[in-house]
Amino acid sequence: MNTCHVLLxxxxxxxxxxxxxxxxxxxVAHALVQQGGxxxxxxxxxxxxxxxxxxxxxxxxxxxxxxxxxxxxxxxYGDMYENPEITARxxxxxxxxxxxxVHAHCIQEIGTGIITAAEASNVPVILSVHDFWWLCERxxxxxxxxxxxxxxxxxxxxxxxxxxxxxxxxxxxxHLQRMGEKVALVTYPSHFxxxxxxxxxxxxxxxxxxENGIKPPEAAFFAKQKSRRMKDQRTxxxxxxxxxxxxxxxxxxxxxxxIEHEDFRGLVVEGSxxxxxxxxxxxxxxxGDWQIYPRFEQANMDDFYAEIDVLLFMSQWKETFGxxxxxxxxxxITVVQTDSGGSVEHGAIxxxxxxxxxxxxxxxxxxxxxxxxxxxxxxAPFPVAGFKDQAQAFAGLVDRVFEDLExxx
Numbered sequence: 001m002n003t004c005h006v007l008l009x010x011x012x013x014x015x016x017x018x019x020x021x022x023x024x025x026x027x028v029a030h031a032l033v034q035q036g037g038x039x040x041x042x043x044x045x046x047x048x049x050x051x052x053x054x055x056x057x058x059x060x061x062x063x064x065x066x067x068x069x070x071x072x073x074x075x076x077y078g079d080m081y082e083n084p085e086i087t088a089r090x091x092x093x094x095x096x097x098x099x100x101x102v103h104a105h106c107i108q109e110i111g112t113g114i115i116t117a118a119e120a121s122n123v124p125v126i127l128s129v130h131d132f133w134w135l136c137e138r139x140x141x142x143x144x145x146x147x148x149x150x151x152x153x154x155x156x157x158x159x160x161x162x163x164x165x166x167x168x169x170x171x172x173x174x175h176l177q178r179m180g181e182k183v184a185l186v187t188y189p190s191h192f193x194x195x196x197x198x199x200x201x202x203x204x205x206x207x208x209x210x211e212n213g214i215k216p217p218e219a220a221f222f223a224k225q226k227s228r229r230m231k232d233q234r235t236x237x238x239x240x241x242x243x244x245x246x247x248x249x250x251x252x253x254x255x256x257x258x259i260e261h262e263d264f265r266g267l268v269v270e271g272s273x274x275x276x277x278x279x280x281x282x283x284x285x286x287x288g289d290w291q292i293y294p295r296f297e298q299a300n301m302d303d304f305y306a307e308i309d310v311l312l313f314m315s316q317w318k319e320t321f322g323x324x325x326x327x328x329x330x331x332x333i334t335v336v337q338t339d340s341g342g343s344v345e346h347g348a349i350x351x352x353x354x355x356x357x358x359x360x361x362x363x364x365x366x367x368x369x370x371x372x373x374x375x376x377x378x379x380a381p382f383p384v385a386g387f388k389d390q391a392q393a394f395a396g397l398v399d400r401v402f403e404d405l406e407x408x409x
Contacts, residue, residue, distance in 0.1 A: 004398060005039045006032070007071065007099035007123075007217050009090075009114045010106045013044040014061040016068070018273070021106040021130040023298060024212050024390070029064055031391035038395070041097055042066040043090065045109055048071060054085045056093075067093055071109070077168055080109055082175060087113025094121050101126065101398060104183070106135045112179040124401050125183040127203075129193060130208070131320055134176050135176040135200050138162070140317060146245050148317035148357065153199035163338045177201055183403045189321040190342025196318075210397065213219055213343075213390030214326045216296050217305070217381075221331060224306040237288075237368075238308030238333075240324050241315070242277045243268075247337065248314025254361035256286040261372045265306060266290040305331045309377040313337035316357050322346075329382035336367050348382045 010025040012018045017026065025042075032038040046057065047067040053072040058065065069089050079085075090110075094102070094117050102118040102125045104110075105297030118125045133139045136159075141149040143162050151158055156173040161170040180186065180203035187210035188194035194207045225309035233297070241247030266288050266408050270278050270355050272295070283290040296304050310329040315338050327350050337343065 001038050003037060004101065005041065005097070005099045006075065006101050006102045006103050006311075006398075007097060008040055008042045008105055009110055010044055011043065011109050013042045013066050014064075015059055015066075016044070016046055018178050019106075020321075023323070024130075024387075025105045027213070027215065027298070027387035028391050028394060030046055030062065031388045032394065033063065033298050034389070035391060035395070040064055041099065043093060043114075044068050045071050047071045049073075054089055056089060064335060069110075077165070078092075079093070079111070081111050081172055083111045083113060086111055091117040094118060094123060099123060101243040101401065103394075104128065106130050108139060112176065113177050119182055124405060125403060126185045126187065126397060127183040127284060128187045129217060129320075130189060130353065133194075134180065134191075134202055135173070135197060137172060140246075141244055142317060148246070152196055153201070154196070155200070158400060165221060180206070184404065185397060187397065190345050192318065192342040193320040193394055208397065210393055211385060211390065212321050212323060212326075213385045213387040214323060214330060215301065216384075216386045217331045218302050221302045221306060221324070224227065225331070227376055228306055229309075232265070234264050234289075234386075235310065235372055235375070236267065236308045237310045238267045238269070238293075238304070238328075240269045240271065240313045241313075242271060245282050246316050248312075248316050251314050251316075251359075251361045251364055252312055253286060254365040255368060256290075258361070259287050259365055259368060261369065262287050264288045267293040268305075269293045269304065270295050301327065302331075305333060310334045310336060310371060313340075313343065314355070315340040315343065317341075318357075319343040326384045330384040332379045334371065334379050336364070336371075346382070346384065 008025060008029055009154060010022060012022045014026055031042045034042055042064060044066055048070055051070045057068040065155045068084060090113050102114060102123050104114050104125055104127045107114055115125055131139055132141045135154045143149045158171050159169055160166045184206045186203045188207055189212045191209055195208055198204050198207055238282045243249045268278055270292055278292045293304060311333050313325055313335060320340030325335050325337060325343055326346060329346060338357050344354055
């Protein structure tokens with residue numbers, strides 16, 4: 001085929017963007033179109049009270065058409081993973097658009113109907129797993145106590161103490177397992193994610209690791225970084241996660257409260273859409289000059305990273321990737337992080353420098369003190385794949401899917 005038409009399904013997409021998986025979906029889609037040989041159409045969700053339930057809105061931004069399905073605010077448990085109304089709309093879209101391939105990228109709330117609709121029209125599906133939605137109804141394997149569920153592999157019978165309705169959860173789990181067998185290929189952003197999912201019975205033998213890319217630093221970034229460092233000699237720490245236990249904020253707060261240094265800066269990013277994360281948080285008990293940095297997008301991310309020397313990534317769960325870590329490493333920024341699943345697979349930090357999950361704040365404090373004592377703020381940029389690299393890798397996966405189909409015919 002001269003041009004491959006991909007229908008990309010992602011829970012959010014421009015002009016309504018939110019979350020790291022959406023960033024990846026948008027950037028790869030544009031990179032595919034720019035490299036040539038691909039046309040990308042998108043289906044995503046919105047929720048607007050003034051529109052009819054499940055009405056479809058056609059939007060377009062930067063040359064990519066996006067069909068948004070309007071979701072009612074109230075939906076049943078089952079509708080969150082298999083909604084007949086959405087499946088019907090998806091079937092209509094696939095029948096009308098006639099894509100060559102469906103890329104089910106991040107489909108929580110869209111549900112598995114995208115796979116059912118594609119199968120009905122004989123359209124192959126590449127499924128991308130970005131979190132643990134396919135194994136855990138809570139999506140991130142975070143238990144009721146706010147701590148990471150350490151199941152490995154995941155067995156649904158061990159979830160009885162965490163879910164509201166075990167039989168509903170088991171029905172969901174079994175359904176998602178069956179749907180994983182219907183796709184041509186499953187991609188994971190890390191070996192950790194792939195190994196855990198396949199060990200848990202999901203789409204065994206169908207998975208490949210397809211690492212996320214990042215937006216590389218712009219040409220002027222390093223001059224901007226150097227200029228800031230010359231103007232202000234203080235080491236600056238940055239934190240992008242919210243003020244929650246699962247992102248390690250309590251450990252960070254305790255570590256900085258008891259540190260024997262004062263002459264440094266700290267920036268916490270207001271990542272919420274409504275500025276709700278930090279307005280009630282007290283930063284005064286921490287040593288150093290701590291400030292709230294406004295939410296930023298991909299277009300102006302260099303402005304933030306030019307302001308920091310150290311990124312704090314204290315996640316208390318086993319993440320599947322860690323986009324911010326790669327963004328920082330590519331910009332010559334030191335990363336202090338936990339041993340948190342796929343987030344460590346960049347290979348830039350020695351194993352003995354990774355902080356164990358649930359470690360006492362003294363461990364973090366020791367690393368912070370060493371950084372401040374050294375006074376060293378420069379670090380060589382670490383090579384990290386960009387979104388163009390990721391798009392090229394996806395094109396290779398598409399070729400693989402069609403080659404397999406031809407051999408099977």
